[in-house]
Amino acid sequence: MGNSANTVRRERVVRMSVEQPLWRALMGYRVLTMLYAIGLFASAYEVYERPWVAIGYFVVLVVWTLATLPQVSGARRCTKRFLTADLTVAVVGILLSPVAGHDRAVTGGSTLPSIWTAGAVLAWALKGGWRWAASASVLIGVANVIQRGAFSRSTIHNVLLVCIASIAIGYVVEVARASERTLARALEIEAATRERERLARDIHDSVLQVLAMVQRRGSALGGxxxxxxxxxGEQEIALRTLVAGGLTPTSRVSEDAAQGAVVRALDDPAAPEDPADTGEPRDLRPLLAGHAGARVTFSEPGTPVLLAPAAARELAAAVSAAxxxxxxxxxxxxHAWILVEDEPDAVVVTxxxxxPGIPEGRLAQAEGEGRLGVAQSIRGRLRDIGGTAELISVPGQGTEVELTVPKQPAPKLLAPKTLVPKKLVPKKK
Known part of the structure; x- marks a missing residue:
């Protein structure tokens, strides 16, 4: 049921894509402007000194435009190699205009490809955004200046028009892609929340009630x-904590919306199984949620607590050691309490x-005896990832270990720091 809901929402996101209609419009634009350029040539055929040059170019233009329609049907097929070849066809047409012997091509009239060249620039804008559009526009502008031999008001006007229009469209495409990723993420969260609520109801009506009954009957029977x-009872508490926390792994939104996949879902076979394989930030909360139980209370933020994969694993191991x-x-x-705090520059786990607490001097004595659980399992792990560990203990009032890991990797390993119990009053439990 959950997979079906997620699939429906992913399909809905793809259908809502703003980018795909632009690609379809570009296909129509290229065909229409090709016919327009041929019509301009036919209407002024008699004024060309070497019409065979123009005819040869238009044969190539017609074949290229019609044969490459699939390449401009979407971002997936529109590769960099195709874009480069397409822009080359446009530039060659501009430079061949004076060769064909049409004086108007030099004195201010249209070139052989005419406004077809704008379609080549728009393809760059749709594929790579406004930066790619600006680069392609500059090349077209340089070609126009070269074929006319000098700057003119009409040349500058045409180049600026194409440049501004393509940059604007490229920027709109980038904004649309960002909006689609945000929408896809929101829909995924909504679908996951609904599924979690359904599972929570089912678990509450079955598993949790059975566990509670076993706890009551067992306590009454004794032995x-x-x-x-x-x-x-412990399993009941752990299960309630897991259901209430809702620590379901979040799927990642594909950065390449141009390849037709607005969302890379959890069930996508091409998606990596382990975030550590790609170096992407990892949510710390699922790594610590398993410690929750009858005697361990786990408190965490409502949003993902992201750390580098190695840092998240080492921090979770240090918590386990504590x-x-x-x-x-x-x-x-x-009884133990785990508190996760997501600060702007660091993650703090307490x-x-x-x-009964740690007697004064006991920690140093343990290190002297070769018992390095705190020194290596906690302090050593935090030191390796650029973090710090602080132990606060008052005899008879418990112990507190505060683990701090910066979100940005430290430029070099921090110097070893010995954990020394401090006589501070612990936080109110």
């Missing part, structure tokens, strides 16, 4: 059944517990 009930220390030293009954 081994009590242990089973306790485990069922929780292992809680279970090992604070006891199985200790792990607190309500255990």
């Amino acid at each position: 081994e059944a009590a242990e089973l009930g306790r485990l069922a 929780l292992d220390n809680v279970r090992r030293h604070a006891g199985e009954d200790a 792990v607190r517990d309500d255990g």
Whole structure:
């Protein structure tokens, strides 16, 4: 059901594309302007000194225009090689105009391809945006100046007209692509939210109620059944946290909307499975959500917390090491809290517990004894990714580990920093 909803929304986004109608309009424009250029030549045939030059060019122009209609049907087929060849045909036509012996081509009249050349420039605009359009317009302008031998008011007027129009269209295409990506992302989030809500209702009506019943019956029966009930209670809390958090991986919007895929969905076989394979930022929240349970409370922002893949993995491993220390030293009954804060320049993850705390000097003693869990599993991991780790502990009042990772990679590794317990009052739990 979820896949069907996502598919429907992706198809709707593709149909709403602003870019595709522009490509279809360009196809019609190229054919019409080709016929217009041929009509201009036919109406002034007798004034050409070497009409065979013009006829040869128009034969090439007709064959090229009709044969390349599929290339201008969409951005996927409109390659850089085709755009270069298309612009070459336009430039050659401009330069051949005086060779054909038509005086008006030099004194201010239209060239052999006439306004067909604007279609070549518009193809560059649709494919690459306003920067590509500006480059193609400059080449057309240079060709016009060369074939006329000097600057003139009409030449400058025509070149500026084509340049401004193509740049404007290229800019509109870029804005339209950005809008389509935003819309596609919003529709995906909406579809994922609806599916998550449906799953949450189904889980609440079935799995969660069964787990709650097992917990109650087990506690009432005692013995081994009590242990089973306790485990069922922990799984109930973990499942509720996962459903409430809704940490579903987000699909990535394709940057190349010109290739006909407005959205690269999760079920796209061409999409990479692991964000780490492409170096794209990774959401930290799903990596930490699995720690939530009966004795671990997980609090996170409502929006993705993005970090470089390596930094996200190391930070998640450091959090796991901190929780292992809680279970090992604070006891199985200790409660822990994980708080994720997404700051403008850094991501801060705080792990607190309500255990007995660390006696003063105990951490340094453990390092001296070769027990480097904090020194290596936590501090070492953070140092390798340019982050810092700070431990705050008050005997009898719990321990707090604050892990800070900058969003931008550090230019060099930070110097090792020894974690020393500070006598500070922990945050109110």
